[in-house]
Structures are given as structure tokens and as C-alpha cells.
Amino acid sequence: MQVTTFGLFWLILLAYSPIKGQKALVKTVMFSAMFQAGAIIIVADRAISPLTISCIAFIADFFLRYKFKLKLAIPRFFKTYAVFWIIIFCEAIISSLLFKGLNYMEPKDWISYAQYDGHIALFGLFTLLIYGVTILLLFNIKDFTYQEIENLIDVMVFFVLIVGIWHFCTVMNYIPRSDFIRDFIYSNSTTTDNIAYFVDTNPNLRIYQSIFGIRFCGPFMEPSYCAGFLAMAFAFYVGKDKLTYRDTFFIAAILIMAVLTYSATAYISVAFAGILSAIFSGKVKQLFKIAGRGIALISVALVVITIYDLWDTVERLIINKADSHSAFIRGLWNSNAIVTFFDTFGIGMGYSNVRGSSLLFTLLASCGLIGTLFFSFFIFTLIQCNKKYKYKGGINNRFQIMFASTLFAMIVAISVMDYSVFWLSAILLVLVKRDYRSDNISSLQFNVSDKNSNHQLIGGSYYVQQAFHNR
Numbered sequence: 001m002q003v004t005t006f007g008l009f010w011l012i013l014l015a016y017s018p019i020k021g022q023k024a025l026v027k028t029v030m031f032s033a034m035f036q037a038g039a040i041i042i043v044a045d046r047a048i049s050p051l052t053i054s055c056i057a058f059i060a061d062f063f064l065r066y067k068f069k070l071k072l073a074i075p076r077f078f079k080t081y082a083v084f085w086i087i088i089f090c091e092a093i094i095s096s097l098l099f100k101g102l103n104y105m106e107p108k109d110w111i112s113y114a115q116y117d118g119h120i121a122l123f124g125l126f127t128l129l130i131y132g133v134t135i136l137l138l139f140n141i142k143d144f145t146y147q148e149i150e151n152l153i154d155v156m157v158f159f160v161l162i163v164g165i166w167h168f169c170t171v172m173n174y175i176p177r178s179d180f181i182r183d184f185i186y187s188n189s190t191t192t193d194n195i196a197y198f199v200d201t202n203p204n205l206r207i208y209q210s211i212f213g214i215r216f217c218g219p220f221m222e223p224s225y226c227a228g229f230l231a232m233a234f235a236f237y238v239g240k241d242k243l244t245y246r247d248t249f250f251i252a253a254i255l256i257m258a259v260l261t262y263s264a265t266a267y268i269s270v271a272f273a274g275i276l277s278a279i280f281s282g283k284v285k286q287l288f289k290i291a292g293r294g295i296a297l298i299s300v301a302l303v304v305i306t307i308y309d310l311w312d313t314v315e316r317l318i319i320n321k322a323d324s325h326s327a328f329i330r331g332l333w334n335s336n337a338i339v340t341f342f343d344t345f346g347i348g349m350g351y352s353n354v355r356g357s358s359l360l361f362t363l364l365a366s367c368g369l370i371g372t373l374f375f376s377f378f379i380f381t382l383i384q385c386n387k388k389y390k391y392k393g394g395i396n397n398r399f400q401i402m403f404a405s406t407l408f409a410m411i412v413a414i415s416v417m418d419y420s421v422f423w424l425s426a427i428l429l430v431l432v433k434r435d436y437r438s439d440n441i442s443s444l445q446f447n448v449s450d451k452n453s454n455h456q457l458i459g460g461s462y463y464v465q466q467a468f469h470n471r
Helices: 005-020 022-032 050-065 076-098 122-140 146-171 179-185 223-238 245-260 264-279 284-307 311-319 325-343 359-386 395-413 420-444 465-469
Strands: 041-043 046-048 103-105 113-115 456-458 461-463
Touching (some): 005 022, 076 122, 076 359
16 A cells, blocks of 8 residues: 555544534545545555545545534435445446456457456446545535535636646646656656656657647646646636626636647536526526627637637547547447447446446446446436525526536546546535535524424434425
């Protein structure tokens, strides 16, 4: 077992955060999603991510804080997720017995086939269980305010921007190279290319190159993973009723970062986030506002493309994307996933054993038809979990669009279910629901005193459910 330098730093932070309070620990959990290319501990060539360790720390702190006496509200989305997890666990066992020896493309290689050895991804299944329990507990914790959530998103976007600027300046030799910073942010050395993204000079390592010598990916493993975060952040800012100068700055920064990823996934996902925001704004005036912002942002993009003579790149990545090597490899992955789905008679080869180019194909090939259906039910119930709590100003819809934008990026080109930004967007979705209930039932809260009461205990205080619904 190896603890990385970053891991040592993060473990100290996790030990300190609960002292500052539960909110500080929750913020640490959310920010850990930014280190998607990081690792806390490496065990048997398997990296344990910051988000996984942070969620475990939060779960332990949660139950210790309330001395295991807290009565949890179990929402429908968690019930659905629990059924989904049980299904894919059982399917993994069945697949290990029925399909051992089946030929398939190895998920971590470009074009390499092997025979399935009956492996069950227990670590991956355990990770998904940890994430599911985390959002359940976050559904039940003491409330966050919308302002706290907004400030944290601002910090996240700024962090991604700063990392990208540092990366660009280092590649262009504007500032000295730093192996320590590179290895600190890209501490997951078990991945194939992670250290290459931060200015490694080893010519044998594949580096994402562009006309600038770098494709923007921030602290993420690759541009596609960065795309999911940029789409989520874009939906957060562009969907606001009123834009401040700070919001305008972040919107422009997100657009520039998306352009510099040279990723069709980023372009499509950010556009999807903007269009979805316009469709569900519900106001004609708001539609014109969002359309105006979109025209302004497209104008900025065109200026950047023209200044740096990037039209050939745009043509290669957008117009002729289907002819690129990337599209060929992704198509091969998806074809293999479909073949595996039918070879296993719709059962799947087990979670994390097969890789497609997108989440949809990966789910079908690994979790089977039933697993894919129940994951879809989970997504639906999670998005609908706060439908009845209509937040003034469309905040509720905005966070649903943020979640949907990240999911769309995954369907386009992100195949891993433990994608940190996906779980971040799920956390934000349940937290903003709790914020609404806090604003509307604060006058109904009182201290625990009546043991015979039928009121429900949440986060150390009662609230009168029936009174809330009758208001």
C-alpha cells in the first residue's frame, strides 16, 4: 500500500474538517470531486480516489456525530438505487459463473482482446455503494444555504481555471516546470497518461497536443472528463435570472476553457446545457436573455478561433469528427460493448469489466438490460426528488439541468459510472432541495423533546411534515 503526497495532505484535511463542523466536511467531500485524476492510496495497482476516501470519512463522521440514533428519511431515489446496486452485484456473480472464457476487448486498452476470467469488480461495486449512501445521508443532513453552494461552485470553477492557466504557461515555457505540482494534482499514477498531462518531458508518454501544445483538461484526466464539469458549471451560471459581473466572468472563462479542450464532447455538452436552460426557463423574456448571452459567448469563441487561426482544428474536431482516429477507437469500443451485450444474452459481463465509449453502451455491456433500466429509474427519481419543492426563481430547475448536462456528457463520451463530477452534481441536487425546505419550514422547527411525537428527526431537529404540506 502506498500513500501519495497528495493523499497525505488530503487525509490531514479530512481529519481537520470535522473539527470545523459538518458543513466543512461536506464541502471537502464536494471539492474532492475536482481531483478526478488524483489518488489518496494505491493498493495492488488500484488507486483509491479522493472522492471515495472523503465519502467514507463523511459517512463515519455522520454516524458518530449522531451516535447512530438518527432516524433517516429514505427517499425514493435511494430505494431505486439500492435495487440497482443489488441487481448489478447479482449480475456480476452470475456473469462470473456463466461467461468465463468469453472473448472481449479489455477496458483499459485501445485495441486488445482477452478472455473473461470471471473477475468480479468488488472494489468498484463497493465504491458505488459508498457514493449511494453518501447522497442518502446528505439528503438528511442539516441544511446548506444556496449562497454557500454558489460560493463553492465559484471556487471550483476558479480552481479549474487556475490549474489550466498554470498548465498552459508551463507547456509554453512561460514559467518553470514543477514535477511536484504535476505529481500532486495527477497523483493517480495507475492511469496510463495522467502524469503526461502536466508537462512531462518523457517522449514515450502520450500528451494531448493542439496548436498550443496542450488540450485543456484542468485537474481532470482528459478533456472529455473536463467537459462534464464545464457543462454543469455553464448550466449553473447561464440559467440565472440576473447576471453579476462575477457571473459574466465565469461564463466567459467556461467558454474559453471549453474551446481550448478541443473536445467535441465539451462543445456539444456546453451547448446542450445552454439549450436546456433556455427550454426550461418558462419565460419568454428569459428565453431572449439566454439567447443574447449565447450569441455573445459564441462571438467570443469566434474571436478566439480567428485570432489563433483555429478553423482547421474546428473543422477536424467538429465537421470531420467522424473521420478522426478518436472516433474510430470510440466506435470500436461501442461495437465491442454491443457484441458483449448480445453474447451475454442481455445479462452483461459484470460491472467495470467492459468499456464502451459512452455511459449507455458501458451500462448495457457490463450491467445488462435490467441494470441499465434500474439505473435509468434511479436517474429519473433523483431528478424528480425535489419536484414538489418549487424554489422561487427557478433554482430547483437549474440544478436539475446541471445534473442532466453532466449526464449528457457521460452519454456522449464518458463511460465510467464512478465519474466524480456526476456524483458531485447529484450531491448538489439533493443539497439544494434541503436548502429549500430550510427556507420554508424554519419557523416549524423546534428542539427534540417529545419522545412520543410522530415528527421526523432530520439533522438534529424536527419538522412538521403535515403542517408543511398544508401551508
